[in-house]
Amino acid sequence: xxxxxxxxxxxxxVYLALSPSYIHPDENFQGPEIVAGQVFGYPNLKxxxxxxxxxxxxxxxxxxxxxxxxxxxxxxxxxxxKEAVAPQVVYYALRLLMFILSFVLEDWxxxxxxxxPRERRVAVVLVASSYVTWTYQTHTFSNAVETLVVLWSIVxxxxxxxxxxxxxxxxxALLGLFVAFGIFNRITIPAFLLPPGVYxxxxxxxxxFSLLALCTTFTLTSILAIAIDTxxxxxxxxxxxxxxxxxxxxxxxxxxxxxxxxxxxxxxxxLHPPYQHLIASLPLxxxxxxxxxxxxxxxxxxxxxxxxxxxxxxLIPHQEPRFLLPAVPLILSSVRLPRxxxxxxxxxxxxxxxxxxxxxxxxxxxxGGVVPAxxxxxxxxxxxxxMTKVFWWRTYxxxxxxxGGKELVTVDLMGMKTDEMMDQISKAAGGYQGDEEFxxxxxxxxxxxxxxxxxxxxxxxxxxxxxxxxxxxxLNLDDLDFEEDGVQRTLxxxxxxxxLVIWKVSRNIxxxxxxxxxx
Numbered sequence: 001x002x003x004x005x006x007x008x009x010x011x012x013x014v015y016l017a018l019s020p021s022y023i024h025p026d027e028n029f030q031g032p033e034i035v036a037g038q039v040f041g042y043p044n045l046k047x048x049x050x051x052x053x054x055x056x057x058x059x060x061x062x063x064x065x066x067x068x069x070x071x072x073x074x075x076x077x078x079x080x081x082k083e084a085v086a087p088q089v090v091y092y093a094l095r096l097l098m099f100i101l102s103f104v105l106e107d108w109x110x111x112x113x114x115x116x117p118r119e120r121r122v123a124v125v126l127v128a129s130s131y132v133t134w135t136y137q138t139h140t141f142s143n144a145v146e147t148l149v150v151l152w153s154i155v156x157x158x159x160x161x162x163x164x165x166x167x168x169x170x171x172x173a174l175l176g177l178f179v180a181f182g183i184f185n186r187i188t189i190p191a192f193l194l195p196p197g198v199y200x201x202x203x204x205x206x207x208x209f210s211l212l213a214l215c216t217t218f219t220l221t222s223i224l225a226i227a228i229d230t231x232x233x234x235x236x237x238x239x240x241x242x243x244x245x246x247x248x249x250x251x252x253x254x255x256x257x258x259x260x261x262x263x264x265x266x267x268x269x270x271l272h273p274p275y276q277h278l279i280a281s282l283p284l285x286x287x288x289x290x291x292x293x294x295x296x297x298x299x300x301x302x303x304x305x306x307x308x309x310x311x312x313x314x315l316i317p318h319q320e321p322r323f324l325l326p327a328v329p330l331i332l333s334s335v336r337l338p339r340x341x342x343x344x345x346x347x348x349x350x351x352x353x354x355x356x357x358x359x360x361x362x363x364x365x366x367x368g369g370v371v372p373a374x375x376x377x378x379x380x381x382x383x384x385x386x387m388t389k390v391f392w393w394r395t396y397x398x399x400x401x402x403x404g405g406k407e408l409v410t411v412d413l414m415g416m417k418t419d420e421m422m423d424q425i426s427k428a429a430g431g432y433q434g435d436e437e438f439x440x441x442x443x444x445x446x447x448x449x450x451x452x453x454x455x456x457x458x459x460x461x462x463x464x465x466x467x468x469x470x471x472x473x474x475l476n477l478d479d480l481d482f483e484e485d486g487v488q489r490t491l492x493x494x495x496x497x498x499x500l501v502i503w504k505v506s507r508n509i510x511x512x513x514x515x516x517x518x519x
Contacts, residue, residue, distance in 0.1 A: 002121045009128040010103065016363035017099035017138035018092060020371040023362055024322065027139045028399040032094060035062050036401040039070040040085060045400045045410075054255040059232045060225035061185040065145055069097050087402045088375050094140055101148060102137040109151035110333050113158065113302060123333035129351070131359035132285055132328045142186050143325040149182035150192045150326040154301050157196050160203055160210065168203075172210040176217035184225045187256040191312040192326055196301040226251055266318040274314045281321040282310070285328050287354035288347055292335035302330040361475070367396045369474030369500025373444055376469050377502070378403040387504060389428055390442035393421050394449055394476060395500065415478065418451045429463070429505050440506035442468075446476040447499040466504040474500035 022028075029047045034057075037044035049057040070085075073093060077085045110127055114120040127133055137144045156175040160168040182189035204211040229250040231241055239247070259265050283290055296303060306327045313323055338344045377390060389409040392398050397412045413421055428441045445452055447470075456465050475498050482490050 002125055005125055006128055009125070012359070013102070013128070013134050013138060014096075014099050016134045016359060017095050017102075019364050020091075020368060021135070021139075021363050021365065022367035022370045022396050023135060023139055024141070025397045027141045028401075029397070030057060030142055031062055031066050031140045032091070033399055033401050034059070035066040035070060036087070036090060039067060039074060040090075040401075040404075042087065042401040042404060045397075054258065055229075055233055055250060056252055056256040056259050058184040058225055058229050058252040060228045061142070061145065061181055063228070066094060066140065069093060084405070087378060087404045091371065091375070091402060095138060098138045098140060098144060102133060102144070105148045106133070106137065106151060106329060109148070109155050110329060112155045113151070113300075114333050119297065119336070122337060126289070126332040126335075127329045129355060130286075130289070130328055130332060131355040131362060132325065134355075134359050135362045136322060136325055141322060141325070143322045146182060146186045146189055147326040147329065149178050149185065150189060150305065151329060153178045153182065153189075153193050154196055154305060154330075157193075157200060158301060160200060164203070167207045167210050167213075169210060169213045173213040173217045176214035176219075177221050180218045180221035180225065183253050184222070184229075187253050187260070188309075188313060188323060191309040192305045195304050195308040199301070260316060260318075263317055266316070269318050271317045272319040276319040277310055277314050277324060281319060281324050282327070284321045285324060286331065287358070288350040289332060289335070291347070292337070293331065295336045295338065296334055297336050300334055302334045306330050365473055365475040365498065366477065367474065369446075369471045370395050370398055371402065372471055372473075373469065373500055373502055374398045374402040377408060377442070378406050382406075386440050387442045388439065390444060390502075391421075391425060391428070393443065393445045393452075394479060395444060395446065398444070418449075418455065422455055425505055426463070429507055440504050443503040443505050445501060445503070446474060446479060447497045447501055448476055448479050448494045450493060450497070462508050464504075464506045464508050466506075467501055468504050469502040470499055472499040474498060 029045065030049065033044050034046065034050060036042045037046075049055060070090060073085050073090060077083070106127070107124060110123050111120060114123045137147060153175055156171045156178065159171045160175070163171075179189070179193060182193075204214075226249050227241060227245060229252055230244050230248075233250045234244055234248070237244060263271070309327060310324065313319065338347055382388075387408070389411060391411045391413055393413045394415055397414075398410055400410055403410070411424075413424065416424070425441060425443060429439065456463075475494065477494075479494055480490055485493065
C-alpha cells in the first residue's frame with residue numbers, strides 16, 4: 001500500500017516540478033540566469049551578489065548543478081545539427097534535473113538515515129508528501145542544493161560513527177568534499193553540520209588518517225572553487241590566474257560572512273525578530289507536522305542538526321523560511337505518528353489539506369505567469385509584436401535569459417506607484433522621434449491590478465491597449481491589501497481576477513495632439 005502512495009506522490013512531484021511557478025527570484029538570478037549567459041551567450045542580468053566589489057556568490061557550485069546539464073544540451077543540439085538550444089528546453093530540463101536529484105539523492109538519504117524498515121516507510125512517505133519536496137526542492141534554489149548536501153553530509157557522519165573499528169577514509173574524504181561544496185553554495189551550511197560534526201572528534205583522535213582525508217578533499221575543493229571564482233570575477237585581468245590567486249583571490253564565502261554580519265546590509269533585505277523562524281518559518285514549512293516534534297523517536301544527528309541550525313540562524317536578523325529548508329526532511333524522517341487512531345486520522349486529514357493547498361499555491365499559481373510570459377515574448381517575431389521594450393509591473397523580476405538571443409529590453413518596474421508607472425509607459429510609447437517610426441511598448445501586469453483598468457478607460461481615446469497574451473495560472477500575493485480593501489474584496493480581486501496579461505501599448509496617432517494637451 002505504501003509503495004502505491006509513494007508512486008502517486010512521485011507523480012505529483014514531477015507534475016509540480018514541470019509547472020512554471022515562481023517562488024522567489026533567487027531561484028533564477030542566483031543560478032540559471034548567470035550560467036545560461038556563460039554557456040549559451042544569452043543576454044542575462046547579474047544581480048548585486050555578482051556585481052559588487054566583494055561578490056558573495058560563487059560560480060563553483062553552479063557549474064556541476066546547472067552548467068554541466070546546459071553543456072550536455074548544447075552538445076546534443078550541435079551533434080544533431082539543430083539550431084541553438086531554446087530557452088524553454090533548458091528551463092524544463094533543469095526542472096526535471098532538480099526532480100531527479102530530489103527523487104534519487106533526497107529519498108536515498110532518508111533510507112540511509114532511518115534504519116528500521118517500518119520507520120523508514122513512514123519517513124519516506126512523509127517527506128514525499130510534503131509540499132516543500134514538491135515545490136522548493138524541485139526548483140533551482142541554492143537552498144534545495146543545500147538540503148541535499150546537508151543530508152548526505154549527515155549520512156557520511158553517521159557512516160563514520162557506525163564503523164568505529166575502521167578509518168572510513170572514503171566517507172571522510174566525501175564529507176570534506178561535501179562540506180567545501182556546501183560552504184561555497186551557501187555559507188549557512190555550518191549551522192547544520194558543526195554540532196553533528198563534533199561527534200567525529202573522538203574518531204579523528206583514534207584515526208588521524210580520516211581527518212587527513214577530510215582536510216585534503218576540503219582544501220583541494222576549496223582551492224578549485226576559489227580559482228573558478230577568481231577567474232570569473234577578473235575577466236579582463238591580464239595577469240595569470242596563479243598570480244591572481246596569490247595577490248587578489250576572490251573568496252566568496254568570506255565576502256558573504258562580512259556582508260551578512262552587517263545589520264545595515266541586512267536591513268536592505270528586511271529585518272526580523274530572533275523568533276521569526278520559530279513562529280513563522282517552521283510552521284509555514286511543516287504545518288501540522290510541527291506537532292509531531294513531540295513524537296520524536298529519539299535524539300539523533302538529524303534533530304541535533306535542526307536544533308543547532310534553527311538556533312544559530314535565528315541570530316541573523318534577516319530570516320526567510322527557505323533558509324531552514326534542510327530541516328524539513330530531517331524532521332520528517334525523525335518523527336513518529338500519533339499512536340491514537342483518532343489523533344492519527346485527524347492529523348492525516350490536516351496534513352493532506354495543508355500540503356494540497358500549499359502545493360497548488362506554490363507549485364502552480366504563485367507568480368505562475370511570469371516564466372510562460374517571458375518564454376512567449378522570446379518566441380514572437382519582432383515584426384509581429386513591433387515591441388522593442390517590455391515593462392513588467394507588480395510581478396517578480398522576469399528571468400532575462402528566457403528571452404534567448406532576442407533583442408528585447410526588459411524593464412522591471414517592480415511595485416512602482418500607478419501614476420509613476422503611467423508616466424513611464426506614456427513616455428516610452430511616445431509618437432515619433434526624428435525620423436524613427438512610431439513605436440509601441442509592452443506592459444506585463446497582473447489582472448488583479450484594478451487601478452490599471454481605470455487608467456485604460458481614462459486614456460482609451462489617446463492610448464491603444466491590445467491584449468496579446470494572458471494566463472489565469474498566476475497569483476500575485478504581494479497584491480493582498482486587507483487593510484484598505486477588507487478580506488472579502490481583497491480575495492475576490494486577487495483570486496477572482498487571478499492571471500497575468502501582456503499588453504501592447506501604443507499611442508493613437510490621430511489623438512496625439514489631444515494627449516500632448518492633457519499632459
